[in-house]
Amino acid sequence: MLEPLSSEKGWELLCRKAFGSDGCCPPNLTELSELVVGKCGGLPLAIAAIGGLLSRKNKIVSKWRNMLDSLGSKLSSDSHLSDCNRDLSKGYYDLPHHLQSCLLYFGAFPKGCEIRFGKLIRLWIAEGFVQRNNDLPSEHVAEEYLKELINRSLVQVSMRKASGQVGSCIVHDLIYEIIHRKTKGM
The missing domain is CATH 1.10.10.10 (Winged helix-like DNA-binding domain superfamily/Winged helix DNA-binding domain)
Incomplete structure (x- = not known):
């Protein structure tokens, strides 16, 4: 049985995906980044997909907040998250x-x-x-x-x-x- 990532490992993965190889989260985005990790519930696929999506966003709190608030609708409409949605849906169809x-x-x-x-x-x-x-x-x-x-x-x-x-x-x-x-x- 695969266990979800711990909060620390999830944080590391999100920071690598969202902020590049140095993985350094700006202080103004720390709280929202923690919410993203929590929302993903330790699912590496979800953390990586959302981190990749956030990497393309300006590092502005309001932009990240809007993205986080609309995450459910973005699962089906954003091409970057559609693979994540498809893979998570496979769990249901299987x-x-x-x-x-x-x-x-x-x-x-x-x-x-x-x-x-x-x-x-x-x-x-x-x-x-x-x-x-x-x-x-x-x-x-x-x-x-x-x-x-x-x-x-x-x-x-x-x-x-x-x-x-x-x-x-x-x-x-x-x-x-x-x-x-x-x-x-x-």
Whole structure:
């Protein structure tokens, strides 16, 4: 299982892509650069793509703020981010149908919302997304679904219980944008 980049590694990657080989972030763009790294949720592809896009922008706070605010719409319209969007969308299209439904269900929650594990699997079961398995309880099957989405880096664990079990989860902002676009067309 690939882990998302740490904040430090994500910062280094963004600075290399956005500011060139010296990777030195101007002080006036530090806060916005940190927001970009956070918005990418540790996804190297997303950080590199957005860093490349920002490298072509003037190093002016208002320009960067506008770009950050319109990032969701730019995923489909900007040619530099279209490859990132296509690659992130592949993660969705490579899923079996029952997991596609589970992933799309994250669109029912607000962007950036942490969702408690127990609540999520009960909702999936109630919606009929969990396929019956005579050998296993539905809750166990739903837990396996969530583990698969986490293993594919489409869902991120935001909190673990002391037992190591997932306590709550969240989808990356860029994955959320893809989910939101897919659910709008339904």
